[in-house]
Amino acid sequence: MFKALMVTREGDGPATPVVTEITEDELPEADVLVSVEYSTVNYKDGLCMSPNGGGLVRSYPHIPGIDFAGVVEASSDARYAPGDKVVLTGWRVGEVHWGGYAQKARVKADWLVPLPEGLTTRQAMAVGTAGFTAMLAVMALEDHGLTPDKGPVLVTGAAGGVGSVATAILAHHGYEVAAVTGRPETDSYLKGLGATSIVPRESLNEVVKRPLEAETWAGCVDAVGGEMLARVLGQMTYGGSVAAVGLAGGAKLPATVIPFLLRGVNLLGIDSVMQPYENRLRAWKRVASDLPMDKLEDMIVNAKIEDLPVLCADILNGQVQGRVVVDLNG
Structure with missing residues (x-):
């Protein structure tokens, strides 16, 4: 069992987020199982957690979280092996597909990029x-x-x-x-x-x-x-x-x-969702080399999975400053 923020909705009623526990068997089938260390809060996350899913969520129950960073736990794709650190942004993960607001996620290998050298998983989600x-x-x-x-x-x-x-x-x-x-x-x-x-x-x-x-x-x-x-x-x-x-x-x-x-x-x-792999690598390498880490640290608001319902509402109201980093194991 591991912790996840599950959003449920009955009929035309409002969507309701609840922190619960699920098993790996409940995750969707895909190439790579990732032990998620950190996620973050974006405007789209706020929409996905809103009462009608912001027009982005297609089916319930649903796990939001359009970004995550963590460590590969299992992989059927040769590009990734257990222990590899990876980042995911885009590809409609957290919207159409289950996302990073859980301690584990199973996704397609094509959606991942290796964690850039010089960045930690926490810093990667401060970027997001x-x-x-x-x-x-x-x-x-x-x-x-x-x-x-x-x-x-x-x-x-x-x-x-x-x-x-x-x-x-x-x-x-x-x-x-x-x-x-x-x-x-x-x-x-x-x-x-x-x-x-x-x-x-x-x-x-x-x-x-x-x-x-x-x-x-x-x-x-x-x-x-x-x-x-x-x-x-x-x-x-x-x-x-x-x-x-x-x-x-x-x-x-x-x-x-x-x-x-x-x-x-x-x-x-500027579209970040369907950005080609090579340009993703180029951008992440530039982030690692060009973003001053002391400034990045100044932007960070630390959070836990239990804080997400309030934070996702706040970001829709323009009340979030800087970058929220969600510690999925905190």
Whole structure:
């Protein structure tokens, strides 16, 4: 028997999470059995734990947790052997497939990557999907020509998981980072991660009629979308790029094509779920080498499996700062 957070739902009633015990026989069939050491809390986890599953969970009972890191216990795939340390993010694990909110998980070998050298399983989950996505965003901006001498980089939703890691990585590489937040109490936290300046959220929330404003940002990691993304597009410098990673502010984009046509602005979509294996390895290696571990530690909120129902509700309400690390054996 081992501990798991099981979400059940009767008919059209609300989904209910309960910490319980299950056996290996109850896990789905797959190639690799992993002894899970740590998981984390992402926005999608909050959705999967919501009363209707956020439209992501297809069947119940269900074990959420879109990320986990741990040690291989058994494997029928030659790529992994007992004792190997592995990380899983994406592939709709925790949504369609049972996830990491349990002390054991059985998954396809194709969904795993080896734990990068220089990272512990705990650090990997301090990074998680949020930090992995942030690294993909920084890589995409750099692939499109962003360098520290080009000008300041804007990070929206900066106190969240993606924004926190993006801020720390960019600052570590010498970028001037402008952090957008609607929570003034996070100002010192963001400056501690390396943000050069704080931009109040309300200053970017209003849609303006002018399709172009003063050229201000050489790059942007945007976790908000909606009206804020539309506004930021009109403030990019010539040839600047925005890496879009989220939609906390809404899925609609009330923008014009003018920034693309007159300033050559690039809007780069960042998907972490179905990312090819080779690019996953590239991103994780960059995380291990480029993310200052002291800054990562400053982001961490420690939690146990019993804390997850409250934390998953909090993240949907924008009340989680930084990165939650869940010790499945704590």
